[in-house]
Amino acid sequence: xxxxxxxxxxxxxxxxxxxxxxxxxxxxxxxxxxxxxxxxxxxxxxxxxxxxxxxxxxxxxxxxxxxxxxxxxxxxxxxxxxxxxxxxxxxxxxxxxxxxxxxxxxxxxxxxxxxxxxxxxxxxxxx
Amino acid sequence: xxxxxxxxxxxxxxxxxxxxxxxxxxxxxxxxxxxxxxxxxxxxxxxxxxxxxxxxxxxxxxxxxxxxxxxxxxxxxxxxxxxxxxxxxxxxxxxxxxxxxxxxxxxxxxxxxxxxxxxxxxxxxxxxxxxxxxxxxxxxxxxxxxxxxxxxxxxxxxxxxxxxxxxxxxxxxxxxxxxxxxxxxxxxxxxxxxxxxxxxxxxxxxxxxxxxxxxxxxxxxxxxxxxxxxxxxxxxxxxxxxxxxxxxxxxxxxxxxxxxxxxxxxxxxxxxxxxxxxxxxxxxxxxxxxxxxxxxx
Numbered sequence: 013x014x015x016x017x018x019x020x021x022x023x024x025x026x027x028x029x030x031x032x033x034x035x036x037x038x039x040x041x042x043x044x045x046x047x048x049x050x051x052x053x054x055x056x057x058x059x060x061x062x063x064x065x066x067x068x069x070x071x072x073x074x075x076x077x078x079x080x081x082x083x084x085x086x087x088x089x090x091x092x093x094x095x096x097x098x099x100x101x102x103x104x105x106x107x108x109x110x111x112x113x114x115x116x117x118x119x120x121x122x123x124x125x126x127x128x129x130x131x132x133x134x135x136x137x138x139x
Numbered sequence: 140x141x142x143x144x145x146x147x148x149x150x151x152x153x154x155x156x157x158x159x160x161x162x163x164x165x166x167x168x169x170x171x172x173x174x175x176x177x178x179x180x181x182x183x184x185x186x187x188x189x190x191x192x193x194x195x196x197x198x199x200x201x202x203x204x205x206x207x208x209x210x211x212x213x214x215x216x217x218x219x220x221x222x223x224x225x226x227x228x229x230x231x232x233x234x235x236x237x238x239x240x241x242x243x244x245x246x247x248x249x250x251x252x253x254x255x256x257x258x259x260x261x262x263x264x265x266x267x268x269x270x271x272x273x274x275x276x277x278x279x280x281x282x283x284x285x286x287x288x289x290x291x292x293x294x295x296x297x298x299x300x301x302x303x304x305x306x307x308x309x310x311x312x313x314x315x316x317x318x319x320x321x322x323x324x325x326x327x328x329x330x331x332x333x334x335x336x337x338x339x340x341x342x343x344x345x346x347x348x349x350x351x352x353x354x355x356x357x358x359x360x361x362x363x364x365x366x367x368x369x370x371x372x373x374x375x376x377x378x379x380x381x382x383x384x385x386x387x388x389x390x391x392x393x394x395x396x397x398x399x400x401x402x403x404x405x406x407x408x409x410x411x412x413x414x415x416x417x418x419x420x421x422x423x424x425x426x427x428x429x430x431x432x433x434x435x436x
Contacts, residue, residue, distance in 0.1 A: 016247040018345055024242040040248065051250050060341040061246035089250070 017045050021062050029064055033072035041081045041092050042099045043107070052082060052090040182343055182356060186232035190363055193228015194422060197221035197367075210293070211309055212318060218374025219322040223329055225367035225422065229360050230333040233340050236356070245345035251338045256354070256361040261421065265369040268414055269327065271407065272376045276316040279383055283312020290314055299392035307386040311379045319375055326371040333364045362421055369418030373411045380408035 019036050021029045040046045052058075055073065059066045073090050076082045080097075084090045099107065119129045201221035207213045284296035284306070292312025297305050309315065337360045343353050384404035387397045 016249050018245050018247055020243060020245045022243045037248075046248065053246070053248060053250055054339075056339050057251060058246060060339055061345075062244045063240075063341065064244075 019058075019062070021064065029062075030068045030071040030075070033062075033069065034075045037072065037076055038079070038081055039107070041076075041096050043104060044098050046092050048092050048094045048096055050092045052092070054089060182236050185235050186229075186356060186360065189228045189232030189235065190225070190360075191228070193225040193231070193367075196228065197224030200224050210314070212315060215311075215315055215319055215375055215378050216322050218378075219319070219326045219371045221374075222326050222367040222371025223322075225370075226326070226329045226333045226364060229363050229367070230336045233333075233336050233360055236340055236343060246342065247345055247350065251357075253334050253338055253361070256337065256357045257334075258358075258362045258365055258421075261362070261365050261369065261417065264414055264417070265365055265372060268369070268376055268411065269323075269372045272323065272372055272379065273320075275376070275379055275383070276311055276320060279311040279379065280313050280316045283310050283314070292316070295386045295390070297390050297393065305390045305392060307389050309382055310386050311382055315379075319379075323371060323375060327368060330364055330368040330371070334361060337361055337364070366418040366421030369414055370422070373414040373418060377408050377411035377415065380404045380411060384408065 017040050019033060021032050023029065025032065027035075037046070037052070046052075052073065053061070055066050055069050058064075059069045062069070073082065073084065077084060077090075080093055080095060082090050082096070083093050116129060119132070124132070198221065201217040201224075204220040205214045205217040208216060280292060282295065283292040284294055285291045286293040286306070286308055291314060293310065293314040294306045294308035294312070295310035299305050311319075337357050343349055343356075381404075384401045387393065387401035387404065390397070
């Protein structure tokens with residue numbers, strides 16, 4: 013069984029919650045973690061799980077729909093579009109390196125050395 | 140008057156149970172085991188307490204309803220009234236479950252569906268019983284006639300010979316079936332609403348252990364709701380079967396097939412009583428949840 017992708021919203025982050033959600037969902041779709049036809053959680057369910065207003069989640073879904081990543085159908089929920097653009101291998105590598113750089117920068121700011129950073133990644137992979 | 144007293148006493152008792160549970164368990168530390176999953180004690184006990192409060196209120200309201208209503212309408216409505224109170228208790232308990240607080244919130248990309256949490260066997264039995272009840276009261280409503288005081292849909296009429304009629308009452312005609320259908324329909328709609336509350340409420344956490352615990356709580360709630368709907372349907376079904384069978388077998392000039400129909404209704408009565416027993420067991424020990432598939436993505 014594949015692990016279910018997780019969405020995280022930090023209410024202390026200056027980026028609005030709807031944008032945090034939009035960005036994460038867009039990445040999941042473009043990286044094919046969410047395949048065409050996969051259904052996104054219902055608005056009210058996701059809003060309750062994240063402790064957000066329904067309108068916040070609705071705005072994130074609207075933005076994704078405008079970008080052609082998802083399509084909504086009355087009674088059928090919101091699904092990943094069949095025509096959603098996916099990342100090429102090189103784009104995927106580039107995104108992975110970007111995330112790795114961000115992680116290393118933050119870990120360095122916390123005072124972690126190279127071995128601690130590698131150990132932490134190994135731990136995260138093991139869980 | 141006596142019914143009102145029972146209702147007020149039961150409602151007070153249920154309120155005391157719910158409030159006491161809230162105060163005592165709201166901050167209970169640790170976990171308890173529900174169907175093999177370690178569930179936060181506060182959430183597990185709070186939902187269980189609301190469910191118990193619903194059962195107590197339901198027993199009181201059912202007893203009060205049984206004592207009210209003209210010409211046997213009260214006992215017929217006692218089951219649905221009991222079921223409605225249990226559903227309200229379960230829904231209140233689920234609404235009381237709060238998501239993990241804090242500035243950083245995490246949720247899985249998943250679609251929770253009612254069928255992932257329903258106990259399949261029990262749900263199928265309750266659905267079948269509801270269909271049988273609907274069909275049975277449709278037939279009894281069509282075949283009923285007015286009683287000697289002109290009250291429509293209260294007796295079974297049979298013309299034995301020219302100018303000679305035999306009647307038998309009570310018969311579940313419109314006098315009984317209309318309020319019964321209204322209350323059962325309201326109860327089943329409330330059951331659907333309570334299931335939506337169970338599915339839609341926030342998760343208590345996003346890691347694998349928290350999700351397993353949360354799913355165990357939801358299955359327990361869905362099982363209780365199904366059990367309450369079962370009582371809501373099976374009790375009036377048993378009553379309608381008993382009264383109808385009594386009428387069919389009592390009229391002396393009845394056609395031969397009425398005897399078979401009467402015995403078939405008595406067999407159905409046994410099935411309805413068995414379903415009531417199953418549902419009662421579920422309400423008393425809902426943690427023995429049926430295994431269900433995990434939510435879909």
